Amino acid sequence: xxxxxxxxxxxxxxxxxxxxxxxxxxxxxxxxxxxxxxxxxxxxxxxxxxxxxxxxxxxxxxxxxxxxxxxxxxxxxxxxxxxxxxxxxxxxxxxxxxxxxxxxxxxxxxxxxxxxxxxxxxxxxxxxxxxxxxxxxxxxxxxxxxxxxxxxxxxxxxxxxxxxxxxxxxxxxxxxxxxxxxxxxxxxxxxxxxxxxxxxxxxxxxxxxxxxxxxxxxxxxxxxxxxxxxxxxxxxxxxxxxxxxxxxxxxxxxxxxxxxxxxxxxxxxxxxxxxxxxxxxxxxxxxxxxxxxxxxxxxxxxxxxxxxxxxxxxxxxxxxxxxxxxxxxxxxxxxxxxxxxxxxxxxxxxxxxxxxxxxxxxxxxxxxxxxxxxxxxxxxxxxxxxxxxxxxxxxxxxxxxxxxxxxxxxxxxxxxxxxxxxxxxxxxxxxxxxxxxxxxxxxxxxxxxxxxxxxxxxxxxxxxxxxxxxxxxxxxxxxxxxx
Numbered sequence: 467x468x469x470x471x472x473x474x475x476x477x478x479x480x481x482x483x484x485x486x487x488x489x490x491x492x493x494x495x496x497x498x499x500x501x502x503x504x505x506x507x508x509x510x511x512x513x514x515x516x517x518x519x520x521x522x523x524x525x526x527x528x529x530x531x532x533x534x535x536x537x538x539x540x541x542x543x544x545x546x547x548x549x550x551x552x553x554x555x556x557x558x559x560x561x562x563x564x565x566x567x568x569x570x571x572x573x574x575x576x577x578x579x580x581x582x583x584x585x586x587x588x589x590x591x592x593x594x595x596x597x598x599x600x601x602x603x604x605x606x607x608x609x610x611x612x613x614x615x616x617x618x619x620x621x622x623x624x625x626x627x628x629x630x631x632x633x634x635x636x637x638x639x640x641x642x643x644x645x646x647x648x649x650x651x652x653x654x655x656x657x658x659x660x661x662x663x664x665x666x667x668x669x670x671x672x673x674x675x676x677x678x679x680x681x682x683x684x685x686x687x688x689x690x691x692x693x694x695x696x697x698x699x700x701x702x703x704x705x706x707x708x709x710x711x712x713x714x715x716x717x718x719x720x721x722x723x724x725x726x727x728x729x730x731x732x733x734x735x736x737x738x739x740x741x742x743x744x745x746x747x748x749x750x751x752x753x754x755x756x757x758x759x760x761x762x763x764x765x766x767x768x769x770x771x772x773x774x775x776x777x778x779x780x781x782x783x784x785x786x787x788x789x790x791x792x793x794x795x796x797x798x799x800x801x802x803x804x805x806x807x808x809x810x811x812x813x814x815x816x817x818x819x820x821x822x823x824x825x826x827x828x829x830x831x832x833x834x835x836x837x838x839x840x841x842x843x844x845x846x847x848x849x850x851x852x853x854x855x856x857x858x859x860x861x862x863x864x865x866x867x868x869x870x871x872x873x874x875x876x877x878x879x880x881x882x883x884x885x886x887x888x889x890x891x892x893x894x895x896x897x898x899x900x901x902x903x904x905x906x907x908x909x910x911x912x913x914x915x916x917x918x919x920x921x922x923x924x925x926x927x928x929x930x931x932x933x934x935x936x937x938x939x940x941x942x943x944x945x946x947x948x949x
Contacts, residue, residue, distance in 0.1 A: 478660055485656075489645075493641075496641065497634075501630070504630040504637070505630050512623075520617065523619060524603050527605065529607060552622040552625055553596075554619065554620070554621050555598065555620040557620075558618075559618075586603050597622070598620040599620065602618050603617045604616055662687055666686065678708070683695060733753065784823075784824060785826075787830065788815060788816045788859040791857050791858075791870065794857075795811045797835070802855070805842060807853040808854045810855075820862050823916075832908065838855065841873075841876070853875060855873070856872070869937060870937070871936065871937050872936050873925040873934065876933055876934060877931045878924055878933050888909075890907045917940075918939060921936075921937045923935050923937070
């Protein structure tokens with residue numbers, strides 16, 4: 467039962483419903499119980515009076531045999547007088563059930579056990595269409611051998627009804643007067659009870675847009691503390707997210723500033739007076755390199771944004787990781803030839819058992835491409851020591867674990883910097899390789915989307931240079947892309 471129907475749920479209305487609905491449902495129950503109690507209270511004194519009167523009448527009745535079976539003295543008539551609103555009926559039956567005196571239609575007592583002499587039995591009945599309360603008493607016959615005679619005294623119940631009505635009025639009228647007051651007090655108590663929520667709302671509304679400091683949970687009730695703590699946790703995450711975005715934008719602006727400044731400088735050099743064809747050609751070449759670097763940086767930023775900003779679950783399908791890796795390696799071969807790097811694939815063949823997983827093929831290719839590009843950027847190659855990069859996929863059909871590895875024989879990454887290289891725009895100091903510093907953060911984000919773990923170690927421990935090996939472990943059993 468809803469007392470207040472609303473299009474949107476209200477905490478105030480919900481609590482009010484649950485408090486007022488039982489209260490209002492208990493009103494008719496209270497009326498019924500009060501009526502029953504009032505009837506019992508009203509009947510008790512009149513039942514005692516009726517018992518006393520029939521016992522007094524039994525002492526006055528004298529049974530005789532012969533033509534005059536009984537004697538009813540004058541005091542008996544005084545006993546049978548009733549209130550003006552009620553009627554009293556009298557009946558006397560001999561031991562054989564013959565009417566000796568009184569009202570013939572008076573209802574007989576219903577007793578399952580043999581009646582006991584001298585014991586008054588009370589029961590309800592009706593006579594001439596009126597409800598009556600009947601008292602029955604068995605008295606001794608005219609001789610010891612005679613069966614007991616039945617004496618009954620009945621009285622209508624008008625006085626009981628009037629008394630019961632007065633009791634009900636006296637009990638219920640104050641309740642009806644108190645009920646509106648109780649509803650008002652409940653309303654005021656609820657208003658005061660949810661006031662802390664309004665206080666929190668006011669505090670939040672008064673805040674400046676940039677104020678993400680936590681709310682004070684010490685000034686709110688205990689029941690509201692979990693809500694405030696959850697809001698504080700959300701504010702903390704939002705603050706961290708905004709801080710990360712600010713740092714990301716600042717780093718992105720810094721990274722784009724260098725190639726754009728180079729473009730402007732080379733354009734100015736190309737436009738200067740007296741520049742010969744060779745200098746103009748060199749400036750155009752530098753402009754081309756700067757534009758390629760700026761384009762690469764923008765593409766990496768877009769890839770990182772796609773990997774980080776997917777709010778819903780990524781679209782998944784069955785992917786052959788070996789096939790995707792081989793495709794990426796083939797696409798990178800021209801660049802590897804240009805840098806004189808030996809790039810190859812060594813691992814499970816496409817379609818082999820244990821190399822399929824549920825994932826997004828576009829993101830998985832982007833992951834492999836960034837690992838290969840990172841290795842090409844940081845692996846030097848000389849005639850004395852040619853650069854070698856190997857990509858491999860290892861499938862385990864029993865353990866349902868798929869491993870992707872990309873290793874090189876480059877300078878490697880110091881252990882102190884292995885966590886830092888996964889941060890946007892971080893680059894290992896002392897390395898002049900051309901890159902944006904976004905490839906490995908993209909790898910980490912895509913790996914998280916596929917619930918894979920990334921591990922970085924030396925490819926050739928104990929050798930100089932040690933090289934670097936990136937290993938990603940995919941669980942093919944529980945591939946459930948993260949949201």
